[in-house]
Amino acid sequence: MNTDFCVAGSINMDIITRTPRFPLPGETLKAVSVSFMPGGKGANQAVALARLGGSVGMIGSLGDDILGQQYLSVLAGLGIGQAGISVLPGETTGTASISVADSGENEIMIVAGANDRVSPEYIRKHRALIEESAFLLLQLEIPLDSVIEAARIARRAGRFILLDPAPAVPFPRRASLPR
Numbered sequence: 001m002n003t004d005f006c007v008a009g010s011i012n013m014d015i016i017t018r019t020p021r022f023p024l025p026g027e028t029l030k031a032v033s034v035s036f037m038p039g040g041k042g043a044n045q046a047v048a049l050a051r052l053g054g055s056v057g058m059i060g061s062l063g064d065d066i067l068g069q070q071y072l073s074v075l076a077g078l079g080i081g082q083a084g085i086s087v088l089p090g091e092t093t094g095t096a097s098i099s100v101a102d103s104g105e106n107e108i109m110i111v112a113g114a115n116d117r118v119s120p121e122y123i124r125k126h127r128a129l130i131e132e133s134a135f136l137l138l139q140l141e142i143p144l145d146s147v148i149e150a151a152r153i154a155r156r157a158g159r160f161i162l163l164d165p166a167p168a169v170p171f172p173r174r175a176s177l178p179r
Contacts, residue, residue, distance in 0.1 A: 003081060005049050006133035008059040008123060008150040009042015010115045010141030011085070012094040013067040020102050031099075036067075038074045039096055040115070041139035041166060049137075050078040057081035057129045059150070060142070061114035061122070063093040068114070084126040088114050094141075110141070110167075118142040120149035131157040139164040144171070 014037045023029035038047070042060055049056045058080050062068035064087050071093060075082055094113040100106045123130075123146050130136050136154040138147050138161065147163075154161050165171065 002132040003055040003057045003129070004133065005046075005054050005056045005135045005137060006059065006084075006129050007042050007046040007049070007056060007137045008084075008118070008126075008130070008142070008146070009045065009137070009139045010040035010094055010112075011038075011043040011058070011060045011062055011071060012040035012096045012110065012113075012115070012141070013037075013071060014039035014096045014098055016098045016100060018100050018102075022099060022101055022105075022107060036070075038071055040094060041141045041164060042137075043071075043075070045137045045139070045164070046075070046080050047078060050080050055081075057084060057133060059084035059118070059123065059126045059129055061086050061088050061091070061117050063087070063091040063114045064089050065092055067093040067095070081129070084129045086114075086122075088117055091117060112141070115142050118146050120146050122146070123149045123153065127153045130154050130159065133159060135160045135162060137162045137164070140167055140169050140171075144169060148172075 019031045092113040094115040
């Protein structure tokens with residue numbers, strides 16, 4: 001096995017705004033601060049595993065914008081394998097606009113960007129990364145048919161599959177996975 005873990009999922013840049021409260025519809029409210037943090041449910045899993053000492057490869061897509069360039073540097077600095085990450089010309093990197101109120105509540109809006117281009121064909125193109133890992137980690141911020149395809153590949157290869165079913169999306173009761 002080349003890696004302990006393969007993560008197939010989203011790579012977003014989080015734009016976090018701290019505010020005393022959420023604005024009312026049509027209201028302009030002065031925020032306290034803004035920060036840019038690497039995020040995305042998939043990349044968050046990869047980063048956590050790498051920080052715990054795991055050998056991690058990632059399958060996902062970034063845009064050819066400044067956010068994508070910054071993200072590649074972060075992943076490289078953590079030693080996360082990038083063989084399955086593509087930078088797509090003309091696409092934007094996925095973003096999550098997160099407002100956090102002083103109460104601790106948050107509101108999140110996601111722009112999928114390049115994450116929506118992680119197709120089943122793209123997953124198949126990087127199947128060796130799944131087959132050569134002990135575990136496959138998945139979430140639902142890339143197209144559902146791609147998540148299912150990655151799980152099929154892992155199941156055929158006898159790999160362990162971990163699914164974080166977030167964000168909540170309609171999910172087939174039973175996806176056809178080989179035994």
